[in-house]
Amino acid sequence: MPNLRELRSRIRSIESTSRVTKALQMIAAAKMKKAQDKVLDGRAYSEKLNAIIGNVYQSNPEVFSSISEDEKNKILVLLVTPDRGLCGALVSNILKEASNFIESINNDYEIRVIGKKGTSFISKTVDNYESYKVSDMPTFEEVSPITSSISNDINLIGFAKVFIIYTEFVSTAVQKPKIKQLLPVEINFDENEKVNNEFLYEPSLDKVSEALIPRYVETSIFNSILDSVASEHSARLVAMQNATDNANELKQDLTLDLNKARQQQVTSEILDIVGGALALEE
Template identity: 40%
Template sequence: MANLKEIRGRITSIGSTMQITSAMKMVAAAKLKKAQDAIVMLRPYSEKLTELIENVSAGTELEEVSTFTAEREVKKALYIVVTSNRGLAGAFNSSVTKELNVLLGNVNHEVEILTVGKKAFDAVRRSRTVYGNHSSVFDQLSFDVVASFTEQVMKDYSEGRFDKVFVIYNKFINAATQEVRTEQVLPIALPEKSSDVNTDYIFEPSAREILEGLIPKSIKTQVYKAILDSVAAEHGARMTAMHKATDNAQALKNDLVITYNKARQAAITNEILEIVSGAEALKSK
C-alpha cells in the first residue's frame, strides 16, 4: 500500500484535474449556446433554399441548367472532412475519421481530401492526397470565409478535376448527441419529379436564371451548415466529455480518500500498539 504522503499527493493532483475539467465543461457550455443558436437559425434558411430549387425546377430539366447538376462517371472524388482543431471531446474527431476510412475502403476511384480542422489534417496527411487544409476557418468563422474555398471547389468540379464532392461531419442533435453524416455536395441531388406538382408559373426572370443563382448559393450554404453543425456538436461533445471526466475524477478521489483514511487509521493503530507495548515492557522490568 502506498504511504500517506503519496496518497495525499494523488488526492491533490486529482483535485487539480477536477478544477480543470470542470472549468473546461463550463467554457464549452457557454460556447455551445452561441453555436447552437447559429445552426438553429441557419437550418430553416437552408431548407427553404432547397425547397425553392425543387419548386422552380419542377418544370425545368436541371441537367440543362448547370454543370453542378449533371451526373457523370466518377473517376475522382473530393471528400470535405470536418473535425475540430482541438481534442478532449470524446469520440468527436475519431468518429469522423473512422467514417472516412470506411467509405474510402469501398471505393474504386481516386480520392482527394479537403480538411477543415487540424485533427482531420493530422489523420490523413500521411496516407491520402490532401487537396487543401482550411483549419484556420475556425479563427473567424463566417459564411464568406467558407464560401471562398467552396467556390474553388466548385470551379475545380466544373473544370472536371472532380466528379463528385462529399462532406463528412458531425451533425448536432443535442448537447449529448452527435451523428456522423456523409452528404453529397456535388452534383446536387435532383428532386424527384411529381405529377402532382403545379408547374404553371410565370417566372421573372426565367426559371433558368433563378436556378443559376440559387444552385451555387445552395452549395455554399450546405458546406457552411455542415461546419456550423460540427462546431455546435464539438462543444456539446466536449461539455459531455468534461462532465464525465469530472465525475470519474470525483469517484477516484473518493476512493483515494477512503484508502487514505484506512491507511491513516492503520498507522494510528500501529502507533498505539507500539506505545502500549513499550509501557508494558517498562512495567515488567
C-alpha cells in the same frame, strides 16, 4: 496499500486534474450554446433553400441532370473535422467514417479538408489534398472565401459527384457522422409535398439555376461546418463532465483509503505506546 505520502500526492494530482476538466467543461458549455443557436438559425435558411430547389426540380428536373454531367467522372470529397481533441469518440468516429468512404471510392477523386484533425489524418493517407482552417465560432463572412473557392473548383473542374463528410449535431449527447451528397442534387420529399404549379423564372431558368446551385453548395458547406463546431463543443462538454465526475469519485475513494491508512497508523502507534508501558511495568 500505499503510504500516506503517496495517497496525499495522488489526491493533489487528481484535484488539479479535476479543476482543469471543470474549467474546460464551463468553456465548452458557453461555446456550445452559441454554436447550437447558429446551427438552428442556419438550418432554417437551408430548409427554405431546399424547398426552393425542390420546386425547381419538380418543374424542370433536366436542369440538375445537365449540371451534373461530367466526362472526367471525377469525385470531390470534402471532410470537415474538429481542430482539437478532448471530445470523446467524436474525432475517431468521423475519421473512421471518412476512411471507410474513401476506401470504397473506385473513381479518381480529390479531397478538401477543413479542420486540423482531418488534415493530420489525410496527410498520412493521401498525397494531394487541400486544407482550410476556421475559427471556433465561424461566421458566413469568414467561411465565404472557402466555400466560394470550392464552388469555383466544382464549376471549373466539373466533378461528377461531390460529397461532404461531417458530424451532424442531433443533441448535446448525440452527434452522428454523416455523408451527404451535394452534387448531383438529391431531392427527397413526400407525395404530399409535391407541387403541381408551373413556375415563371426571371430573367431565365438558366440564370436562376446558375445562381441557385452555387448558393446551395456554399450554404450546405457552411451548415456542415456549423454542425461540426456544435458537435465538437457538445462532445467536449459531455467528455469533460464525465472526466470531472470520475475524478471526484476517484478522489473520494483515495480519501477513504487515506483515512483508513491514518487510522491504521494511529492504532499502530497506540499499540506501541501501550506495549511499551506494559513492558516498563513488568
